[in-house]
Amino acid sequence: MAEAAQAKYRVGGMDCASCAAKIDTAVRRIAGVEDVSVSVTSGTMTIRHDGTSDLKAIEKKVTGLGYSVVPMHGKTPNHDHTLHAHGHDHAGHHHDHSDHEHAHPEREAAELHGHDHGSLSGSWWQSKKGRLTILSGMALVAAYVVGHLMPGIAPYAFIAATLIGLAPIARRAVMAALAGTPFSIEMLMTIAATGAIIIHAAEEAAAVVFLFLVGELLEGIAAGKARASIQSLTALVPKSALLDEAGETREVPAESLAVGSIILVRPGDRISADGVIVSGESAIDEAPVTGESVPVRKAADDAVFAGTVNGDAALRIRVTAAAADNTIARVVKLVEEAQESKAPTERFIDRFSRYYTPGVVVVAALVAILPPLLAGGAWDEWVYKGLAILLIGCPCALVISTPAAIAASLSAGARRGLLMKGGAVLETLGKVTAVALDKTGTLTEGKPRVTDIVPFERTEAQVLSRAAVLERSSSHPLALAILERAKNDKVPVPPAFEVEAVPGKGMTGRVGGEELALLSPAAARLTGALTAEQDEQIAALNEQGKTVSVLLINGKVAGLIAMRDEPREDARTGLRALTDAGVRTLMLTGDNERTARAIGEQLGIDVRAELMPEDKQRIVGELKREGFLVAKVGDGINDAPALAAADVGIAMGGGTDVALETADAAVLHGRVGDVAAMIALSRRTMRNIFENITIALGLKVVFLVTTIVGITGLWPAILADTGATVLVTINALRLLQPVR
Known part of the structure; x- marks a missing residue:
């Protein structure tokens, strides 16, 4: 038996469904051809054959129909081209992106094809x-x-x-x-x-x-x-980049940048690759790609993506995706x-x-x-x-x-960061009658923020300053929330001495002659420092789904700091848009009942809490049996089963690759309102x-x-x-x- 083989061609002048159908029908009739895949939008034809096929006869047959045919050399493995949010390191993804060459003179037919729906190059x-x-x-x-x-x-x-x-x-x-x-x-x-x-x-x-x-x-x-x-999105990515090697910079083609390379982006320059900022802080204008009118302030360890414009300061960026796999290339390929x-x-x-x-x-x-x-x-x-x-x-x-x-519609959606894997997904979205949303990272920002500072005999600034002193060297999410608030409020954070972590209790240290301790309420109670009134305040904050840390100075309670993973800015308006469109909304979360209920009341959404991944999948199934056409929105690994079970799975941009790969669609910019926008676009x-x-x-x-x-x-x-x-x-x- 002849060995199975594959051949790939770039076809010029093929620009509508009937064009593809003619080519498909003609090539399938040739001996030895097992399968034909004709892609109108990328202008390619992939043939799987048993090795006995006369490839020249195939080329002649297609040329006779009025199209130009150019063999594409190199491997053409079958890829599962999945959705990926910008900001992820895709060094491990090896794709053959030969389809990404979008400007080919051979794409114009050798002679006029009488039924051409495509773009005409030049005038x-x-x-x-x-x-x-x-x-x-x-x-x-x-x-x-x-x-x-x-x-x-x-x-x-x-x-x-x-x-x-x-x-x-x-x-x-x-x-x-x-x-x-x-x-x-x-x-x-x-x-x-x-x-x-x-x-x-x-x-x-x-x-x-x-x-x-x-x-x-x-x-x-x-x-x-x-x-x-x-296709015009590809023009947003610069053709060259400044490669930083051993302290020296030199200009290189952007497509040659390897993952891990360091590039220098000057103020006013367009960023030439997806990456993570190594040093520098600047406002990034994302309007050319996302339509966002306000530049986003980004600093070290923040992700940036190709095509956006650096604002007011030089940045050194570590490349996290090759040119063929950057955000814009993936969006174009997806569409x-x-x-x-x-x-x-x-x-x-x-x-x-x-x-x-x-x-x-x-x-x-x-x-x-x-x-x-x-x-x-x-x-x-x-x-x-x-x-x-x-x-x-x-x-x-x-x-x-x-x-x-x-x-x-797919093109319009992609320009707004609404990515859909196909026409069937686009059509189904308009019929959705129920949307189940994850809480953490979907309805909320996915990281805690300081919501309340309750001082006792000290000012808010002093309480925050002393807490930040102890948390300065910690990478715990609650510590990062306190440090971010201290930075935003511009409170001084003096150097501390003898800072220690007390397992299961909190942090202790000394600054300026003061003995400091930032403890959990349970640990603070063991010291006997909390009064009944202070305990009541902690209980009230806990009832709102907030985590509380207690600051002690010289053994006395100086203040309380409450933190919570807060709803996204547009979560409430996004949910209201879904409700106005006649869509039922439901929060499915693995978080505790109290926190979930507090967020649910704030957003006005029904809540199902303390769920395992299989529970979320089961509830999606129950909604479907009740007659709802269900969309599931999530960003984590624990959402993947429910995303797959739903009629339409929608991943939030910035989520895990597992969620993005399982989903039928993605909201690239992570806005809750974009889910309603996606449904509206479908309708x-x-x-x-x-x-x-x-x-x-x-x-x-x-x-x-x-x-x-x-x-x-x-x-x-x-x-x-x-x-x-x-x-x-x-x-x-x-x-x-x-x-x-």
């Missing part, structure tokens, strides 16, 4: 499609001039004008038919134009071919914007792959078109033949109407109605798809009736088809506009 008139359209238009004008000057040869002039535009379309129609796709739009166009010439309507045939080319050109320009919008994941609606449209197009051919033939045969109608008149129906029935607008909207997309299908079918029905009764003919028919296609595409592109 439209410089493309082969543009040049053929101009040539066809000039031939049409010349035919009119010749016909006016010499009426006797006018029919021949229009036939010549028709053939100039029709010849490449007809050639590809024949090639597609031989490759297994007989009912292509090129075939319908060829039959209609040829029939018009036969019934002495050469003038209309020439005009129809020209209008067809114009419509396709406009459609290609419009639809290309959806791809260009996300490309997501566009290949068909939504249920899109699969339905594909199946519908498979039967619809042959049905149109049969109806057109019956309209052309039956009236003359059965009712004595004029052959010319009814053949003309049959040809018009053939043009009206072209499924172009119908086929592109869903993928155009989904591509635009807006489904409305847009419904509008597109209505436009596509509505125009066809109108012109079908008017053609049969003799009001409209070939010209309006082709205008209806290409017009509907352009309208559908432009309507889909409205999804790229942000909703205010």
Whole structure:
């Protein structure tokens, strides 16, 4: 048995679902081919074969359909391209990102492909499609001039004008038919134009071919914007970087940076790689990538990502991801792959078109033949109407109605940090009726903050200062919360002596002749220093879900410091947006009942606390059995089972890789409100798809009736088809506009 092999090609001129279908159908028919994967958005074709296939024959077959084919050398392993939040070190992820080369001259077809929905490189008139359209238009004008000057040869002039535009379309129609796709739009166009010439309507045939080319050109320009919008993100990453080696800097290509390299980023420069700040503190402008209007202050150990702009100070940054795996590259790759994941609606449209197009051919033939045969109608008149129906029935607008909207929506979402793994996920999100959210790191910031300072015979600043003295060398989350508050309040933190950790109790030390102790309430009670009133205050703070530390100075209680993992700034408004959208919200957390209830009351959300991972998964299952379509939002390893069990799993940016890999979608910027925004985007997309299908079918029905009764003919028919296609595409592109 021959050894299984794989070949990968970059395909130029392939820019719509029907293009991919033609190539797929043709290549599968070649001996030895086991599987074909055609990616429209990345412009690639991957073939798995048994080693006996004639690869040159495959290339020739695809070229014959009107596309350019260039072999891509190197390994093409199967990757599970998963969601990753920026800020993680991906040194261990080895990806083949040959698909990330987004600017390839070979992507333009070797010759015009008659049904190209993609972006045109350069100006439209410089493309082969543009040049053929101009040539066809000039031939049409010349035919009119010749016909006016010499009426006797006018029919021949229009036939010549028709053939100039029709010849490449007809050639590809024949090639597609031989490759297994007989009912292509090129075939319908060829039959209609040829029939018009036969019934002495050469003038209309020439005009129809020209209008067809114009419509396709406009459609290609419009639809290309959806791809260009996300591809433009790659331009945000600088091409070069300043590599810092042994105290010396030199300029190197950004794509050559290895994980672990140190780069210098000067004020005003764009950051060239994902990384972690080693030294320096500066405001980072993330607006080019995230849309955030306010620069984010970042210092040592903070994560930064490629494409953002350094503000007011030089930074030394350790690279944590290679160029092919930085945040922007992953977003682009994710959207490309997501566009290949068909939504249920899109699969339905594909199946519908498979039967619809042959049905149109049969109806057109019956309209052309039956009236003359059965009712004595004029052959010319009814053949003309049959040809018009053939043009009206072209499924172009119908086929592109869903993928155009989904591509635009996925791109728009990615630019806002809303990443979805495919059209099916996007479609399902709009139907969500319940959202279960984790608490820590999802509804809350994931780290404690000082919420209350209760002084006794000392000022708040003194209590905070003395506590910070003891916690200065600790990395405990509660210690970090106290140190952060001290830094923000700009309180002095004098040097301490004899600082010691007392296991299970707290910290002790000495500063300026004062004996200090920062203890847990239980440890403080053992000293006998707490009064009944102070104990009541601690109990009240505990009831609010807060952790309390007691500061003792010279054996006396000087103050209480309360800390809690606080809700994210937008948590309340984000939950309200979900409720307003008719979605039930529920908090699922492993935290203790008291803390969870306190946060739940603050946010106005139902709470289920003290849950193990399997409990969260079970509750998601219960909601589904109750008839809810459930989305689960989380960021931790303990959320992974529930994320997988939900109808849609949504990972919070900054969460664990396990959660991100398990999820169907990710909120890259970690905002609760973005979950509601994701659902709103899905619903807006489904409305847009419904509008597109209505436009596509509505125009066809109108012109079908008017053609049969003799009001409209070939010209309006082709205008209806290409017009509907352009309208559908432009309507889909409205999804790229942000909703205010």
